[in-house]
Amino acid sequence: MGAQDISWWDLSLGYILVLIPIIVFSYFKTGLVKPTLIATARMTVQLYLIGLYLEYIFTLNNIWINIGWVILMVLIASFTAIKRSYLNRKIFLFPIFLSMLIVIFAVDFYFLGVVVKLDFLFDAKYFIPITGMLIGNSMSNNIVAFNTYFDSLDKNQTQYKFALANGATKLEALKSFIKEALVKSLSPTIATTSVVGLISLPGMMTGQILGGQSPAVAIKYQIMIMITILVTSMMTVILSILISNRFIFDKMEMPLKNLYSGK
Template identity: 55%
Template sequence: MSDTIDISIYNLALGFLLMAFPIVGFIYFRVKIIKDTLIAILRMIVQLSLIAVYLEYIFEWNNAWINSVWVIAMVMVGASTTIKRVGLHYRYFLLPFFIAGFTSIFIIDAFFFGLVIDLEYVFDARYFIPISGMVIGNALNHNIVGISHYFDKLDKEQDLYYFLLVNGSSKKKALEPFISASFQKALNPLIATMSVIGLISLPGMMTGQILGGSSPLVAIKYQILIMLAVFVGSTLNLMICILLANRQIFDSYGSIKPSILKKTK
Protein backbone atom coordinates (compact mmCIF):
# COMPACT_ATOMS: atom_id res chain seq x y z
CA MET A 1 0.00 0.00 0.00
CA SER A 2 1.12 3.59 -0.59
CA ASP A 3 2.13 5.94 2.17
CA THR A 4 -0.50 8.11 3.82
CA ILE A 5 -1.15 11.36 1.93
CA ASP A 6 0.30 14.29 3.86
CA ILE A 7 -1.82 17.38 4.59
CA SER A 8 -0.29 20.76 3.88
CA ILE A 9 -0.57 23.60 6.39
CA TYR A 10 -2.78 25.43 3.90
CA ASN A 11 -5.18 22.49 3.57
CA LEU A 12 -5.14 22.01 7.32
CA ALA A 13 -6.18 25.65 7.71
CA LEU A 14 -9.01 25.07 5.25
CA GLY A 15 -10.37 22.42 7.60
CA PHE A 16 -11.08 25.10 10.19
CA LEU A 17 -13.65 26.66 7.87
CA LEU A 18 -16.00 23.90 9.06
CA MET A 19 -16.13 25.68 12.43
CA ALA A 20 -18.27 28.37 10.77
CA PHE A 21 -21.29 26.07 10.97
CA PRO A 22 -21.34 25.51 14.76
CA ILE A 23 -20.31 29.10 15.51
CA VAL A 24 -23.14 30.52 13.39
CA GLY A 25 -25.50 28.13 15.14
CA PHE A 26 -24.24 29.21 18.56
CA ILE A 27 -24.75 32.85 17.66
CA TYR A 28 -28.23 32.23 16.27
CA PHE A 29 -29.41 30.23 19.29
CA ARG A 30 -27.44 32.39 21.76
CA VAL A 31 -25.45 29.44 23.06
CA LYS A 32 -22.71 30.96 25.21
CA ILE A 33 -19.90 28.50 24.55
CA ILE A 34 -18.15 30.21 21.62
CA LYS A 35 -15.29 31.49 23.76
CA ASP A 36 -14.81 28.11 25.48
CA THR A 37 -14.89 26.36 22.11
CA LEU A 38 -12.29 28.64 20.53
CA ILE A 39 -10.02 28.40 23.57
CA ALA A 40 -10.33 24.60 23.50
CA ILE A 41 -9.42 24.50 19.80
CA LEU A 42 -6.43 26.80 20.36
CA ARG A 43 -5.24 24.65 23.25
CA MET A 44 -5.69 21.53 21.13
CA ILE A 45 -3.53 23.00 18.34
CA VAL A 46 -0.76 24.11 20.72
CA GLN A 47 -0.78 20.91 22.76
CA LEU A 48 -0.81 18.57 19.76
CA SER A 49 1.94 20.58 18.07
CA LEU A 50 4.13 20.29 21.16
CA ILE A 51 3.28 16.61 21.49
CA ALA A 52 4.22 15.99 17.86
CA VAL A 53 7.70 17.38 18.55
CA TYR A 54 8.00 15.68 21.94
CA LEU A 55 6.88 12.25 20.74
CA GLU A 56 9.58 12.28 18.07
CA TYR A 57 12.12 12.15 20.89
CA ILE A 58 10.01 9.83 23.06
CA PHE A 59 9.75 7.28 20.25
CA GLU A 60 13.46 7.60 19.50
CA TRP A 61 14.56 7.13 23.13
CA ASN A 62 11.89 4.50 23.90
CA ASN A 63 12.90 4.48 27.56
CA ALA A 64 10.70 2.61 30.05
CA TRP A 65 11.08 5.26 32.78
CA ILE A 66 10.37 8.19 30.49
CA ASN A 67 7.38 6.44 28.94
CA SER A 68 6.01 5.55 32.39
CA VAL A 69 6.39 9.12 33.65
CA TRP A 70 4.52 10.34 30.57
CA VAL A 71 1.60 7.97 31.23
CA ILE A 72 1.56 8.85 34.95
CA ALA A 73 1.41 12.54 33.97
CA MET A 74 -1.61 11.74 31.77
CA VAL A 75 -3.28 10.01 34.72
CA MET A 76 -2.66 13.06 36.92
CA VAL A 77 -4.05 15.42 34.29
CA GLY A 78 -7.10 13.16 33.95
CA ALA A 79 -7.70 13.14 37.70
CA SER A 80 -7.33 16.91 38.08
CA THR A 81 -9.51 17.57 35.02
CA THR A 82 -12.26 15.34 36.42
CA ILE A 83 -12.19 17.22 39.72
CA LYS A 84 -12.28 20.59 37.97
CA ARG A 85 -15.10 19.70 35.58
CA VAL A 86 -17.25 18.09 38.27
CA GLY A 87 -16.52 20.94 40.69
CA LEU A 88 -15.08 18.96 43.60
CA HIS A 89 -12.41 19.78 46.18
CA TYR A 90 -8.83 18.94 45.12
CA ARG A 91 -7.91 18.46 48.76
CA TYR A 92 -10.24 15.51 49.20
CA PHE A 93 -10.38 13.89 45.78
CA LEU A 94 -7.10 14.40 43.89
CA LEU A 95 -5.31 11.44 45.50
CA PRO A 96 -8.30 9.03 45.33
CA PHE A 97 -8.95 9.86 41.68
CA PHE A 98 -5.25 9.55 40.82
CA ILE A 99 -5.11 6.14 42.53
CA ALA A 100 -8.21 5.06 40.60
CA GLY A 101 -6.73 6.17 37.28
CA PHE A 102 -3.32 4.63 37.96
CA THR A 103 -4.79 1.31 39.15
CA SER A 104 -7.11 0.95 36.17
CA ILE A 105 -4.47 1.79 33.55
CA PHE A 106 -1.94 -0.49 35.26
CA ILE A 107 -4.36 -3.42 35.06
CA ILE A 108 -5.31 -2.68 31.45
CA ASP A 109 -1.73 -2.18 30.25
CA ALA A 110 -0.36 -5.22 32.08
CA PHE A 111 -3.11 -7.45 30.68
CA PHE A 112 -3.21 -6.23 27.08
CA PHE A 113 0.47 -5.48 26.46
CA GLY A 114 1.89 -8.33 28.53
CA LEU A 115 -0.65 -11.06 27.78
CA VAL A 116 -2.92 -10.32 24.82
CA ILE A 117 -0.60 -8.47 22.43
CA ASP A 118 2.40 -10.17 24.06
CA LEU A 119 4.89 -7.37 23.43
CA GLU A 120 8.53 -8.31 23.82
CA TYR A 121 9.07 -4.83 25.33
CA VAL A 122 5.94 -3.88 27.30
CA PHE A 123 6.93 -0.19 27.47
CA ASP A 124 7.36 0.17 23.70
CA ALA A 125 6.39 3.82 23.11
CA ARG A 126 4.56 3.04 19.84
CA TYR A 127 2.02 0.95 21.76
CA PHE A 128 2.33 2.00 25.39
CA ILE A 129 1.77 5.76 25.05
CA PRO A 130 -1.00 6.05 22.43
CA ILE A 131 -3.08 3.12 23.69
CA SER A 132 -2.73 4.21 27.32
CA GLY A 133 -3.72 7.71 26.22
CA MET A 134 -6.85 6.45 24.48
CA VAL A 135 -7.92 4.48 27.55
CA ILE A 136 -7.22 7.38 29.94
CA GLY A 137 -8.91 9.92 27.67
CA ASN A 138 -12.07 7.87 27.30
CA ALA A 139 -12.14 7.07 31.02
CA LEU A 140 -11.90 10.81 31.70
CA ASN A 141 -15.03 11.55 29.67
CA HIS A 142 -17.10 8.81 31.28
CA ASN A 143 -15.75 9.61 34.75
CA ILE A 144 -16.90 13.21 34.50
CA VAL A 145 -20.42 12.12 33.53
CA GLY A 146 -20.66 9.30 36.07
CA ILE A 147 -19.17 11.09 39.06
CA SER A 148 -21.08 14.29 38.39
CA HIS A 149 -24.33 12.33 38.23
CA TYR A 150 -23.43 10.41 41.40
CA PHE A 151 -22.75 13.57 43.41
CA ASP A 152 -25.80 15.39 42.06
CA LYS A 153 -28.14 12.49 42.76
CA LEU A 154 -26.69 11.89 46.23
CA ASP A 155 -26.98 15.59 47.04
CA LYS A 156 -30.55 15.99 45.81
CA GLU A 157 -31.87 12.66 47.09
CA GLN A 158 -30.27 12.40 50.51
CA ASP A 159 -33.69 11.63 51.96
CA LEU A 160 -33.85 8.43 49.92
CA TYR A 161 -30.42 7.36 51.18
CA TYR A 162 -31.35 7.95 54.82
CA PHE A 163 -34.78 6.37 54.30
CA LEU A 164 -33.15 3.17 53.08
CA LEU A 165 -30.71 3.21 56.01
CA VAL A 166 -33.46 3.75 58.57
CA ASN A 167 -35.46 0.89 57.09
CA GLY A 168 -32.72 -1.63 57.63
CA SER A 169 -30.61 -1.37 54.50
CA SER A 170 -26.86 -1.52 54.79
CA LYS A 171 -24.83 1.42 53.55
CA LYS A 172 -23.89 -0.59 50.44
CA LYS A 173 -27.55 -1.41 49.75
CA ALA A 174 -28.65 2.19 50.33
CA LEU A 175 -26.05 3.44 47.82
CA GLU A 176 -26.90 0.94 45.10
CA PRO A 177 -29.56 3.13 43.37
CA PHE A 178 -27.11 6.06 43.22
CA ILE A 179 -24.15 4.00 41.98
CA SER A 180 -26.27 2.09 39.47
CA ALA A 181 -27.66 5.33 38.02
CA SER A 182 -24.19 6.84 37.70
CA PHE A 183 -22.82 3.79 35.86
CA GLN A 184 -25.77 3.77 33.47
CA LYS A 185 -25.42 7.49 32.81
CA ALA A 186 -21.66 7.23 32.22
CA LEU A 187 -21.46 4.01 30.21
CA ASN A 188 -24.65 3.99 28.11
CA PRO A 189 -23.07 6.20 25.38
CA LEU A 190 -20.05 3.88 25.22
CA ILE A 191 -22.27 0.80 25.03
CA ALA A 192 -24.25 2.46 22.25
CA THR A 193 -21.03 3.29 20.39
CA MET A 194 -19.78 -0.31 20.61
CA SER A 195 -23.12 -1.61 19.31
CA VAL A 196 -22.89 0.38 16.05
CA ILE A 197 -19.16 0.19 15.28
CA GLY A 198 -18.82 -1.03 11.72
CA LEU A 199 -22.41 -0.16 10.87
CA ILE A 200 -22.46 3.60 11.48
CA SER A 201 -18.99 4.55 12.62
CA LEU A 202 -15.43 3.60 11.74
CA PRO A 203 -13.34 4.37 14.85
CA GLY A 204 -10.35 6.67 14.72
CA MET A 205 -7.66 4.13 15.54
CA MET A 206 -8.88 1.67 12.90
CA THR A 207 -9.15 4.41 10.28
CA GLY A 208 -5.70 5.71 11.20
CA GLN A 209 -4.12 2.28 10.87
CA ILE A 210 -5.78 1.70 7.49
CA LEU A 211 -4.64 5.14 6.27
CA GLY A 212 -1.18 4.29 7.55
CA GLY A 213 -1.05 1.18 5.36
CA SER A 214 -2.10 -1.59 7.77
CA SER A 215 -4.28 -4.46 6.65
CA PRO A 216 -7.99 -3.81 7.43
CA LEU A 217 -8.09 -7.18 9.24
CA VAL A 218 -5.18 -6.21 11.49
CA ALA A 219 -6.74 -2.78 12.10
CA ILE A 220 -10.07 -4.38 13.05
CA LYS A 221 -8.44 -6.76 15.53
CA TYR A 222 -6.64 -3.87 17.21
CA GLN A 223 -9.87 -1.85 17.28
CA ILE A 224 -11.72 -4.69 19.02
CA LEU A 225 -9.00 -4.85 21.67
CA ILE A 226 -9.00 -1.07 22.07
CA MET A 227 -12.77 -0.94 22.60
CA LEU A 228 -12.53 -3.71 25.20
CA ALA A 229 -9.67 -1.86 26.91
CA VAL A 230 -11.60 1.43 26.84
CA PHE A 231 -14.76 -0.12 28.26
CA VAL A 232 -12.99 -2.06 31.01
CA GLY A 233 -10.68 0.85 31.81
CA SER A 234 -13.56 3.33 32.01
CA THR A 235 -15.60 0.98 34.18
CA LEU A 236 -12.71 0.20 36.54
CA ASN A 237 -11.75 3.85 36.83
CA LEU A 238 -15.28 4.96 37.66
CA MET A 239 -15.80 2.07 40.05
CA ILE A 240 -12.61 2.77 42.01
CA CYS A 241 -13.27 6.53 41.96
CA ILE A 242 -16.69 6.03 43.56
CA LEU A 243 -15.39 3.53 46.13
CA LEU A 244 -12.55 5.83 47.19
CA ALA A 245 -14.74 8.95 47.03
CA ASN A 246 -17.18 7.32 49.44
CA ARG A 247 -14.42 7.21 52.05
CA GLN A 248 -14.35 11.01 51.88
CA ILE A 249 -18.09 11.63 51.53
CA PHE A 250 -19.30 9.63 54.55
CA ASP A 251 -18.26 9.65 58.18
CA SER A 252 -17.77 6.51 60.29
CA TYR A 253 -21.52 6.38 61.03
CA GLY A 254 -22.50 6.43 57.35
CA SER A 255 -23.73 10.02 57.46
CA ILE A 256 -23.03 12.35 54.55
CA LYS A 257 -20.52 15.15 55.16
CA PRO A 258 -22.28 18.20 53.64
CA SER A 259 -19.10 20.26 53.33
CA ILE A 260 -17.42 17.61 51.15
CA LEU A 261 -20.46 16.64 49.09
CA LYS A 262 -21.14 20.27 48.21
CA LYS A 263 -19.49 21.24 44.94
CA THR A 264 -17.20 24.22 44.54
CA LYS A 265 -18.25 27.18 42.43
Protein backbone atom coordinates in the same frame (compact mmCIF):
# COMPACT_ATOMS: atom_id res chain seq x y z
CA MET B 1 2.65 3.28 2.03
CA GLY B 2 1.64 5.72 4.76
CA ALA B 3 -1.11 8.31 4.80
CA GLN B 4 -1.08 11.21 2.35
CA ASP B 5 0.67 14.15 4.01
CA ILE B 6 -1.13 17.48 4.51
CA SER B 7 0.94 20.58 3.85
CA TRP B 8 0.81 23.47 6.30
CA TRP B 9 -0.93 25.58 3.64
CA ASP B 10 -3.56 22.90 3.09
CA LEU B 11 -4.01 22.55 6.84
CA SER B 12 -4.67 26.28 7.07
CA LEU B 13 -7.40 25.85 4.45
CA GLY B 14 -8.94 23.22 6.71
CA TYR B 15 -9.43 25.83 9.41
CA ILE B 16 -11.95 27.55 7.12
CA LEU B 17 -14.42 24.84 8.18
CA VAL B 18 -14.45 26.33 11.68
CA LEU B 19 -16.19 29.39 10.21
CA ILE B 20 -19.36 27.32 9.77
CA PRO B 21 -20.08 26.77 13.49
CA ILE B 22 -18.79 30.28 14.25
CA ILE B 23 -21.37 31.83 11.90
CA VAL B 24 -24.18 29.65 13.27
CA PHE B 25 -23.23 30.33 16.90
CA SER B 26 -23.00 34.03 16.20
CA TYR B 27 -26.36 34.20 14.41
CA PHE B 28 -28.20 32.43 17.23
CA LYS B 29 -26.25 34.37 19.91
CA THR B 30 -25.29 31.18 21.72
CA GLY B 31 -22.26 32.64 23.45
CA LEU B 32 -20.18 29.79 22.02
CA VAL B 33 -18.10 31.78 19.53
CA LYS B 34 -15.33 32.70 21.98
CA PRO B 35 -15.17 29.22 23.60
CA THR B 36 -14.99 27.63 20.13
CA LEU B 37 -12.13 29.88 19.03
CA ILE B 38 -10.27 29.31 22.30
CA ALA B 39 -10.83 25.55 22.11
CA THR B 40 -9.58 25.41 18.51
CA ALA B 41 -6.51 27.48 19.35
CA ARG B 42 -5.72 25.39 22.43
CA MET B 43 -6.21 22.16 20.52
CA THR B 44 -3.81 23.33 17.81
CA VAL B 45 -1.07 24.43 20.21
CA GLN B 46 -1.43 21.38 22.44
CA LEU B 47 -1.34 18.88 19.59
CA TYR B 48 1.63 20.61 17.98
CA LEU B 49 3.60 20.55 21.22
CA ILE B 50 2.56 16.96 21.95
CA GLY B 51 3.62 15.98 18.43
CA LEU B 52 7.08 17.42 19.02
CA TYR B 53 7.34 15.79 22.45
CA LEU B 54 6.12 12.39 21.24
CA GLU B 55 8.76 12.40 18.52
CA TYR B 56 11.33 12.69 21.30
CA ILE B 57 9.61 10.07 23.50
CA PHE B 58 9.26 7.55 20.67
CA THR B 59 12.91 7.97 19.70
CA LEU B 60 14.21 7.66 23.26
CA ASN B 61 11.66 4.97 24.27
CA ASN B 62 12.77 4.96 27.90
CA ILE B 63 10.64 2.96 30.33
CA TRP B 64 10.69 5.59 33.09
CA ILE B 65 9.92 8.48 30.76
CA ASN B 66 7.05 6.50 29.24
CA ILE B 67 5.61 5.60 32.65
CA GLY B 68 6.09 9.16 33.87
CA TRP B 69 4.24 10.52 30.86
CA VAL B 70 1.30 8.17 31.47
CA ILE B 71 1.18 9.12 35.17
CA LEU B 72 1.08 12.78 34.12
CA MET B 73 -1.82 12.04 31.75
CA VAL B 74 -3.72 10.28 34.54
CA LEU B 75 -3.11 13.21 36.89
CA ILE B 76 -4.38 15.74 34.35
CA ALA B 77 -7.42 13.55 33.64
CA SER B 78 -8.14 13.34 37.38
CA PHE B 79 -7.96 17.13 37.77
CA THR B 80 -10.22 17.56 34.74
CA ALA B 81 -12.81 15.04 35.96
CA ILE B 82 -12.94 16.75 39.35
CA LYS B 83 -13.20 20.21 37.82
CA ARG B 84 -15.97 19.22 35.37
CA SER B 85 -17.88 17.50 38.19
CA TYR B 86 -17.46 20.53 40.49
CA LEU B 87 -16.16 18.30 43.27
CA ASN B 88 -13.88 19.28 46.13
CA ARG B 89 -10.33 18.67 44.91
CA LYS B 90 -8.93 18.13 48.40
CA ILE B 91 -11.30 15.24 49.00
CA PHE B 92 -11.43 13.59 45.59
CA LEU B 93 -8.03 14.02 43.92
CA PHE B 94 -6.33 11.10 45.67
CA PRO B 95 -9.13 8.48 45.28
CA ILE B 96 -9.82 9.37 41.65
CA PHE B 97 -6.14 9.51 40.69
CA LEU B 98 -5.41 6.23 42.47
CA SER B 99 -8.41 4.50 40.88
CA MET B 100 -7.53 5.58 37.35
CA LEU B 101 -3.88 4.70 37.81
CA ILE B 102 -4.61 1.18 39.11
CA VAL B 103 -7.13 0.39 36.37
CA ILE B 104 -5.12 1.89 33.50
CA PHE B 105 -1.96 -0.04 34.35
CA ALA B 106 -3.87 -3.28 35.04
CA VAL B 107 -5.71 -3.16 31.69
CA ASP B 108 -2.55 -2.07 29.85
CA PHE B 109 -0.59 -4.98 31.29
CA TYR B 110 -3.24 -7.45 30.18
CA PHE B 111 -3.81 -5.94 26.74
CA LEU B 112 -0.19 -5.29 25.78
CA GLY B 113 1.36 -8.19 27.68
CA VAL B 114 -1.15 -11.03 27.32
CA VAL B 115 -3.06 -10.16 24.13
CA VAL B 116 -0.52 -8.27 21.98
CA LYS B 117 2.45 -10.02 23.64
CA LEU B 118 4.90 -7.14 23.33
CA ASP B 119 8.52 -7.96 24.15
CA PHE B 120 8.82 -4.50 25.71
CA LEU B 121 5.58 -3.85 27.57
CA PHE B 122 6.20 -0.10 27.81
CA ASP B 123 7.04 0.42 24.12
CA ALA B 124 6.14 4.08 23.60
CA LYS B 125 4.38 3.68 20.24
CA TYR B 126 1.93 1.20 21.82
CA PHE B 127 1.86 2.12 25.50
CA ILE B 128 1.28 5.87 25.21
CA PRO B 129 -1.34 6.12 22.40
CA ILE B 130 -3.42 3.20 23.67
CA THR B 131 -3.26 4.44 27.25
CA GLY B 132 -4.28 7.89 26.04
CA MET B 133 -7.42 6.48 24.42
CA LEU B 134 -8.32 4.57 27.58
CA ILE B 135 -7.74 7.58 29.83
CA GLY B 136 -9.76 9.91 27.60
CA ASN B 137 -12.80 7.65 27.51
CA SER B 138 -12.54 6.81 31.21
CA MET B 139 -12.41 10.49 32.10
CA SER B 140 -15.60 11.23 30.14
CA ASN B 141 -17.43 8.35 31.78
CA ASN B 142 -16.16 9.33 35.22
CA ILE B 143 -17.49 12.88 34.83
CA VAL B 144 -20.98 11.58 34.08
CA ALA B 145 -20.76 9.02 36.89
CA PHE B 146 -19.57 11.51 39.49
CA ASN B 147 -22.20 14.08 38.55
CA THR B 148 -24.89 11.41 38.80
CA TYR B 149 -23.71 9.65 41.95
CA PHE B 150 -22.76 12.55 44.19
CA ASP B 151 -25.61 14.79 43.06
CA SER B 152 -28.11 11.98 43.69
CA LEU B 153 -26.56 11.21 47.07
CA ASP B 154 -26.65 14.90 48.00
CA LYS B 155 -30.32 15.30 47.06
CA ASN B 156 -31.62 11.94 48.33
CA GLN B 157 -30.01 11.55 51.71
CA THR B 158 -33.38 10.61 53.20
CA GLN B 159 -33.44 7.45 51.06
CA TYR B 160 -29.90 6.60 52.17
CA LYS B 161 -30.70 7.21 55.86
CA PHE B 162 -33.91 5.19 55.61
CA ALA B 163 -31.99 2.19 54.23
CA LEU B 164 -29.44 2.41 57.05
CA ALA B 165 -32.18 2.70 59.65
CA ASN B 166 -33.73 -0.51 58.33
CA GLY B 167 -30.57 -2.52 58.82
CA ALA B 168 -28.83 -2.09 55.46
CA THR B 169 -25.05 -1.87 55.35
CA LYS B 170 -23.55 1.29 53.90
CA LEU B 171 -22.81 -0.44 50.60
CA GLU B 172 -26.35 -1.81 50.43
CA ALA B 173 -27.76 1.65 51.13
CA LEU B 174 -25.60 3.11 48.37
CA LYS B 175 -26.32 0.36 45.84
CA SER B 176 -29.12 2.22 44.04
CA PHE B 177 -26.97 5.36 43.73
CA ILE B 178 -24.04 3.39 42.31
CA LYS B 179 -26.39 1.58 39.92
CA GLU B 180 -27.72 4.88 38.57
CA ALA B 181 -24.19 6.22 38.09
CA LEU B 182 -23.10 3.09 36.21
CA VAL B 183 -26.16 3.10 33.94
CA LYS B 184 -25.93 6.77 33.00
CA SER B 185 -22.17 6.83 32.52
CA LEU B 186 -21.73 3.56 30.62
CA SER B 187 -24.89 3.39 28.49
CA PRO B 188 -23.37 5.65 25.77
CA THR B 189 -20.20 3.51 25.68
CA ILE B 190 -22.22 0.31 25.39
CA ALA B 191 -24.37 1.87 22.64
CA THR B 192 -21.26 2.96 20.73
CA THR B 193 -19.75 -0.51 21.08
CA SER B 194 -22.89 -2.14 19.71
CA VAL B 195 -22.96 -0.12 16.47
CA VAL B 196 -19.25 0.41 15.79
CA GLY B 197 -18.49 -0.47 12.18
CA LEU B 198 -22.11 0.01 11.13
CA ILE B 199 -22.57 3.76 11.53
CA SER B 200 -19.01 4.80 12.34
CA LEU B 201 -15.45 3.80 11.51
CA PRO B 202 -13.39 4.24 14.70
CA GLY B 203 -10.40 6.55 14.85
CA MET B 204 -7.77 3.96 15.68
CA MET B 205 -8.88 1.64 12.89
CA THR B 206 -8.96 4.51 10.41
CA GLY B 207 -5.53 5.67 11.51
CA GLN B 208 -4.00 2.23 11.12
CA ILE B 209 -5.50 1.78 7.66
CA LEU B 210 -4.27 5.25 6.59
CA GLY B 211 -0.88 4.31 8.01
CA GLY B 212 -0.67 1.33 5.67
CA GLN B 213 -1.82 -1.45 7.98
CA SER B 214 -4.12 -4.14 6.55
CA PRO B 215 -7.84 -3.84 7.46
CA ALA B 216 -7.72 -7.32 9.05
CA VAL B 217 -5.04 -6.26 11.56
CA ALA B 218 -6.72 -2.89 12.13
CA ILE B 219 -10.02 -4.64 12.92
CA LYS B 220 -8.38 -6.89 15.55
CA TYR B 221 -6.83 -3.90 17.30
CA GLN B 222 -10.09 -1.97 17.16
CA ILE B 223 -12.02 -4.86 18.70
CA MET B 224 -9.59 -4.96 21.60
CA ILE B 225 -9.66 -1.17 21.97
CA MET B 226 -13.46 -1.17 22.22
CA ILE B 227 -13.36 -3.97 24.79
CA THR B 228 -10.64 -2.31 26.87
CA ILE B 229 -12.42 1.07 26.74
CA LEU B 230 -15.61 -0.52 28.08
CA VAL B 231 -13.77 -2.46 30.79
CA THR B 232 -11.54 0.46 31.78
CA SER B 233 -14.47 2.88 31.94
CA MET B 234 -16.53 0.53 34.11
CA MET B 235 -13.64 -0.29 36.44
CA THR B 236 -12.58 3.34 36.93
CA VAL B 237 -16.16 4.41 37.64
CA ILE B 238 -16.83 1.70 40.23
CA LEU B 239 -13.37 1.85 41.85
CA SER B 240 -13.39 5.67 42.02
CA ILE B 241 -16.77 5.62 43.73
CA LEU B 242 -15.82 2.85 46.17
CA ILE B 243 -12.53 4.48 47.16
CA SER B 244 -14.14 7.94 47.36
CA ASN B 245 -16.76 6.50 49.72
CA ARG B 246 -13.98 5.99 52.27
CA PHE B 247 -13.39 9.75 52.35
CA ILE B 248 -16.82 11.36 51.99
CA PHE B 249 -18.64 10.07 55.08
CA ASP B 250 -18.29 11.18 58.69
CA LYS B 251 -18.09 8.90 61.74
CA MET B 252 -21.88 8.56 61.71
CA GLU B 253 -21.75 7.36 58.07
CA MET B 254 -23.40 10.57 56.88
CA PRO B 255 -22.13 12.34 53.70
CA LEU B 256 -19.89 15.33 54.35
CA LYS B 257 -21.25 18.79 53.61
CA ASN B 258 -18.30 20.00 51.53
CA LEU B 259 -18.30 17.46 48.67
CA TYR B 260 -18.56 20.18 46.04
CA SER B 261 -16.09 22.99 45.42
CA GLY B 262 -17.40 26.32 46.64
CA LYS B 263 -19.93 24.67 48.96
